[in-house]
Amino acid sequence: MSNKYKEITEELLGLAGVKVNGPNPWDIQVHNEKFYKKALTEGELGLGESYMDGWWDIGKLDELVCKIQDAQLKQKIKLKFSIMLRMGASFLADLPSRRRAFVIGERHYDMGNDLFQSMLDKRLNYSCAYWNEAADLDEAQEKKLDLICRKLDLQPGMRVLDIGCGWGAFGKYAAEKYDVEVVGITVSREQVAMGRELCQGLPVEFRLADYRDVHEKFDRIVSVGMIEHVGYRNYKTYFRAAHECLKKDGLMLLHTIGFFKSVKSTDLWTKKYIFPVGMIPSAAQLSKAWENLFFVQDWHNFGVYYDKTLMAWHDNFVKNWHLLQGKYSERFYRMWIFYLLSAAGSFRSGNQNQLWQIVLSKNGLQREYQAVR
Numbered sequence: 279m280s281n282k283y284k285e286i287t288e289e290l291l292g293l294a295g296v297k298v299n300g301p302n303p304w305d306i307q308v309h310n311e312k313f314y315k316k317a318l319t320e321g322e323l324g325l326g327e328s329y330m331d332g333w334w335d336i337g338k339l340d341e342l343v344c345k346i347q348d349a350q351l352k353q354k355i356k357l358k359f360s361i362m363l364r365m366g367a368s369f370l371a372d373l374p375s376r377r378r379a380f381v382i383g384e385r386h387y388d389m390g391n392d393l394f395q396s397m398l399d400k401r402l403n404y405s406c407a408y409w410n411e412a413a414d415l416d417e418a419q420e421k422k423l424d425l426i427c428r429k430l431d432l433q434p435g436m437r438v439l440d441i442g443c444g445w446g447a448f449g450k451y452a453a454e455k456y457d458v459e460v461v462g463i464t465v466s467r468e469q470v471a472m473g474r475e476l477c478q479g480l481p482v483e484f485r486l487a488d489y490r491d492v493h494e495k496f497d498r499i500v501s502v503g504m505i506e507h508v509g510y511r512n513y514k515t516y517f518r519a520a521h522e523c524l525k526k527d528g529l530m531l532l533h534t535i536g537f538f539k540s541v542k543s544t545d546l547w548t549k550k551y552i553f554p555v556g557m558i559p560s561a562a563q564l565s566k567a568w569e570n571l572f573f574v575q576d577w578h579n580f581g582v583y584y585d586k587t588l589m590a591w592h593d594n595f596v597k598n599w600h601l602l603q604g605k606y607s608e609r610f611y612r613m614w615i616f617y618l619l620s621a622a623g624s625f626r627s628g629n630q631n632q633l634w635q636i637v638l639s640k641n642g643l644q645r646e647y648q649a650v651r
Contacts, residue, residue: 283314290318294349296342303337304345310334321352326547326620330612339616340589343623347630379488382507382555383465387444390605391472394445396598397591402445402476405503405533406584406633410651415590418583423451426500428650429576429637430529432456436497439463439523441489442504446473449482461496463487489519496523499530506535507556510542513567521571521640529639529647530572535584536561536632552617558631572638576649581625581632588622 443462
């Protein structure tokens, strides 16, 4: 039977132009024959775990994932029944809950500021950069921050709510460059601690809070890379909370990965090892959630830049791994490599993931609002 799994795996990978133990950098080099059954019956979970365990290696994992997505191999693989049951349990775990909102902070963002400092740009932006005429990651992330500020038409003295503020990259930039006051909320204790340190002396406030716990008025709202952790059942609640906090003539900018179809959960490997809560929204899910609450002023897609951003993060992580080795295991290293490179390959393929910046208003401003690029 093991030979049968091998034959089917080789046949499927061949459809994507991938050869087992072949000469190309995207060809899988198998070290453990158990790989074939695990990958074939468990999909992304089996592929990722077998890589973490050293059952196979590859020169360019990002290219492998890009080729697999281009060939739509997932649709050709029938997962075993036990995995389907786990996918159902994963869906049920995304039910609305304030308590679960803090799980993502504890299990991902609180892993260690040293990890993210070694990987990200100098301002600690953990979201897609804007590479238009940018020479490096630092410049591309500053261009993204300035793009957001200009899309929001920030004016001195405005009060801005940053939902999912991270380590305060946006708040610090907006306060310094646009003379605004920022209230940032996050579910990560580590982000609050470092953010307060980085923004010391600036009108930037950090709160360990859920988006449902804010009941104040703001001139502007920004949310960068946070709604992916909300879960589709919470989208309406999320936009109602934002609507409540936004002044009548205010603007909101939503920066999010977008999926090409509506789903109700993320893949099992990502949920188990990287992001335990949430999923990537579709255009239909977002539109339904903000219906009768917000007008769309602008919808900008620059998903092509996420591939480059993720590869820059990967290069930084590999370059600085020697600083992290004493704290993180070799299995963690392989897990993180799989996370970054598989995500890069997914965006490179371009047939599933996009990156959207959407500007919303409580009132129609079509005659006044000027889209910025």
